[in-house]
Amino acid sequence: MKSFRLLAFLALAVLASAHRRKGPNRINRPGAAGADATPVTQDPAPANPPVTGEGTTGGVDVNLIPDFGVTAGVNPDGTGNCQGVNNILIPCSCPPPRDLFVNDLIQNVQAGHAINNTAVAGLTFPNGADKGSVLARLNTATVTLQNLFGAGVGCPQAATTFGAQAAAAQALPN
Numbered sequence: 554m555k556s557f558r559l560l561a562f563l564a565l566a567v568l569a570s571a572h573r574r575k576g577p578n579r580i581n582r583p584g585a586a587g588a589d590a591t592p593v594t595q596d597p598a599p600a601n602p603p604v605t606g607e608g609t610t611g612g613v614d615v616n617l618i619p620d621f622g623v624t625a626g627v628n629p630d631g632t633g634n635c636q637g638v639n640n641i642l643i644p645c646s647c648p649p650p651r652d653l654f655v656n657d658l659i660q661n662v663q664a665g666h667a668i669n670n671t672a673v674a675g676l677t678f679p680n681g682a683d684k685g686s687v688l689a690r691l692n693t694a695t696v697t698l699q700n701l702f703g704a705g706v707g708c709p710q711a712a713t714t715f716g717a718q719a720a721a722a723q724a725l726p727n
Contacts, residue, residue, distance in 0.1 A: 613659045613678050619694050621648040622714030637711040647708035649701055658697040667696050670704035684725035691719045 626645050628636040637643035648654070658678070660668050667673040676693045679686040695715050701707035710716050 613662050614680055615655060617678070617680060617690055618655055618658060619691060619713075619715060619718055621651075621654075621712070622717070623648055623712055625649075625712075637709070638714060638716070639711070641709075641711040643709055643712045647712035648698065649708060653701070654697065657701055658694060661697050662693060667700045669702065669706075670696075670700040672704070673700065682725075684722055684727050687722040687725060688719060691715050691722065 623637055623643075625648055626635055629645050630642065633645055634642035635645040635647075637647070657668070661676050662678045664676075665674065666676055673696050676696060677689050678693050679689055681687075694713075695710050697707075698710065698713065698715070699705065699707045
């Protein structure tokens with residue numbers, strides 16, 4: 554069982570590395586099979602500006618992106634699991650690096666759906682302080698987190714305090 558967890562952890566690290574390399578302007582040739590397909594460049598699209606932690610980037614006010622509230626790699630158990638919210642075991646690589654998460658969230662909002670799971674549509678990131686806006690932002694953040702590397706391949710919500718933040722947002726006025 555330990556070797557399986559180690560293998561799963563390594564696979565997540567490899568997927569994260571591959572995801573960072575693929576870039577927004579690279580696609581596989583139509584009809585090409587497998588990961589060996591030679592990427593080709595699409596017509597140049599405006600790249601996301603670097604995330605600075607201030608202001609609006611790609612239509613998203615990065616100051617409103619919720620904090621994870623959890624640090625990756627806390628209390629490893631030797632099998633690839635670490636401590637998440639309420640002592641729930643999470644992959645030690647979760648939550649992901651902030652810049653990877655923020656850039657994926659911006660791409661998801663710009664697309665209106667999860668780019669790595671197109672079945673999840675309607676993602677928005679409103680700027681309001683009302684309950685609906687805060688909950689919409691937390692939903693988009695959670696979907697981004699859970700689909701970082703593919704459909705359902707990411708980090709669990711327990712790798713963050715997003716659930717607690719959503720519970721607190723329920724008390725906000727409409």
